[in-house]
Every structure is written in structure tokens, then in C-alpha cells.
Amino acid sequence: MTPGVRPLVAGNWKMNGLSASLGEIEAMRLAADAGEAGEAELLVCPPATLLAQAAWNIRGGKLSLGAQDCHPQPSGAFTGDISAAMLKDAGATYVIVGHSERRTLHHETDELVRAKAEAALKAGLVAIVCVGESHAERQAGEQAAVVIRQLRRSLPAGGNSETVVIAYEPVWAIGTGLTPTPGDVTVIHNFIRALLVEVGGPHAAKTRILYGGSVKPSNCGDLLTLDNVDGALVGGASLKAAEFLAIAAAYR
Ligand code: PEP
Numbered sequence: 001m002t003p004g005v006r007p008l009v010a011g012n013w014k015m016n017g018l019s020a021s022l023g024e025i026e027a028m029r030l031a032a033d034a035g036e037a038g039e040a041e042l043l044v045c046p047p048a049t050l051l052a053q054a055a056w057n058i059r060g061g062k063l064s065l066g067a068q069d070c071h072p073q074p075s076g077a078f079t080g081d082i083s084a085a086m087l088k089d090a091g092a093t094y095v096i097v098g099h100s101e102r103r104t105l106h107h108e109t110d111e112l113v114r115a116k117a118e119a120a121l122k123a124g125l126v127a128i129v130c131v132g133e134s135h136a137e138r139q140a141g142e143q144a145a146v147v148i149r150q151l152r153r154s155l156p157a158g159g160n161s162e163t164v165v166i167a168y169e170p171v172w173a174i175g176t177g178l179t180p181t182p183g184d185v186t187v188i189h190n191f192i193r194a195l196l197v198e199v200g201g202p203h204a205a206k207t208r209i210l211y212g213g214s215v216k217p218s219n220c221g222d223l224l225t226l227d228n229v230d231g232a233l234v235g236g237a238s239l240k241a242a243e244f245l246a247i248a249a250a251y252r
Contacts, residue, residue, distance in 0.1 A: 001225055002193075008165060008208050008231035009224075009248040010043040010128065011238025012068060012096060017046050025054050025063070027241035032062040036245055038252030040231060043094055044238065048082055055091020066094030066128070069102055072115035074123070084116075084123035095120045096233075098130045098154055100171045110153030117156035121163050128165045128233065129154050130212070131192075135172035143170070143184075144191050151195055160200065161207040166192055167233040173213025175235060182222050185211055189228035217246035224250040 001007060011028075013021075025044055032042045045066040046054055055065055067090075071081040087095055097120060098113035117127040131150040133143040147168065156164060168188050173179050180188075189209050196204035211223050212233030224232055224247075238244040 002206065002208075002228060002230050005206050005208060005230050007040040007224070007251050008043060008210060009037060009040045009244075009251070010066065010094070010096075010165075010167075010210065010231065010233050011045060011244050012099070012212075012233055012235050013044070013046045013239060014068065014101070014235060015047060016239055017050055019050065019053065021046070021239075022050065022053060022057060024239065024241045025050075026057055028244060029058040029061045029063040031241065031245050031248075036252070037248040040248050040251035042244075042248055044244075045094065045096055048087070048090070051087065051090040051092055059091075064094060065092050066096065066126075067092045068096050068099065070095050070097065070116055070120055070123075070125075072112065072119045074119065084119045084125050088123045088125055092125060094126045094128055094165075096128045096130060096167070098150075100130060100132055100169060100174060103130075104171070110150055113154040114156055117154065117159070117164070121156050121159060126163055126165060127156060127159065128167050128210070129156070130167045130169050130233070132169040132171050132174075132213070138170065138172060144188060147188055148191060148195055151192060152199070155199060161203055161205075165208045165210060166196070167210040167212050168192060169212035169233060175214070177214050179214050179219055179223065182226055185223060185229060186226050189226065193228045215247055217243060217249075220247045220250040 208230040
């Protein structure tokens, strides 16, 4: 944790969730409003199809709402894509960009991720910029170099600690049940913090840096209270409100 920084516990539902799942979001809203996330901000990022209804259901409450991706252009002939302005219009206040599944499955480059993050900022959304090394890169001991390179190239121009969040997600830890040791997480988060301050100045000491990759109620206590770990990006364990809230309880 970083002194004076409000942690963020963010749930990424990926391509999961039909309208029947709105009840889970409602349970998250009730818990957030009741202070069950302690000092942390609670954020859920359902599929785009649920955003408008979820936004309506949670209006006026303390649960934040985000999307999982956006197009770099504000509008145009991009069949099937969704712009940051559209996400904002649907009620999102955050958007994830550069998730490893998009970098891998959709061949997204750092340059594209930066363009998406800049589009998010332009639309008034907070961008959650994801970085993280592959298994092979970790085996080769290149994790710090990879993360720093991705970050230098993916950071949006003009961002600050209020408009940008970083998520360090080792690719080999996503959805596998594997996690780096607390010591390994600390090393990378310290590198990320140093880079943010180098690029953004002293104000970047307050930029939130999330850890993501197989965060569960059983390991969140060890991971989420480390220095320079200002919350979590949670995949599978965010689909059910009870499990997600048990993770956020690390900040109570
Ligand atoms: C993710 O998709 O961002 C993620 C961290 O997934 P999981 O928690 O399931 O590993």
C-alpha cells in the first residue's frame, strides 16, 4: 500500500455474464455502500452489453463501473468496436486497456494500447493500463525489463495519478492459480513506481499500481498489503460478489 493512496479493487469479468448476473453487481453495490470494502474503492468491469443496465442499477451508490477495452478513435467505420465516449455514455468511469488477453489474442501493441489509453482520457475515463511478462520472459529473468519497456511505450501522454492506474499482471499468473512471491511482486512494483515518478514527476508517487493474476481470498492478505501495491485486478474471483468482497476485505 502507498500512504495516502486509496486502494482500488477491480473486477474484470472478461467475456462472462448475462443479464442474470446483474444480481452479483447489485450485491457488490450493497456491500460497497455498506462500507464492506473498507477504505478501498470497489470497481466492476462487466462485458459492455451489461454496462448501461448496471450503471442504472448502481446509480448514486459507491460501486464504480468500468469497461474492458475501447477503440482508439472516438467514432467511425469500425464495425463491432466501441469507443471510449460510448463507454462513458453507457455509464462507465474506468476502462481497462492492454490486458494480456488482448495483447496476445488481438495482437495489440504497446503503441495501440497507448492510443487507447489516450482515447480513454480524452473521453473522461480513467485508464487502467495493464503490463506483465510472459512465462518465457520470466524464465529468462527479463520480467523487469519487459514491464518497464511496455510501460514506457503504453503510458498515455497527459495522464496523472487521477486518470491513470497501472495493473501489473504476469501473464503466467492469469487464470492459472500461480502467483509470484510477495518479494517478486514488490520488486516489480518498485520498478514501476520509480518509472512513473521518472516520467510523471513527484505526483506519480500517488498513481495506483494494482497487482493482478490469480488473486483469491486465500492470498490477497499477503499480496495486497505490500509496499507499492495499491489494489488488485481480479478476474475469475470477481464473478461472484461474495468471493470478490472477501478479497476487498484485505483493506478493512
Ligand atoms: C485478469 O484477467 O486480469 C486476471 C487477473 O485474471 P485471474 O484473476 O482470473 O487470474
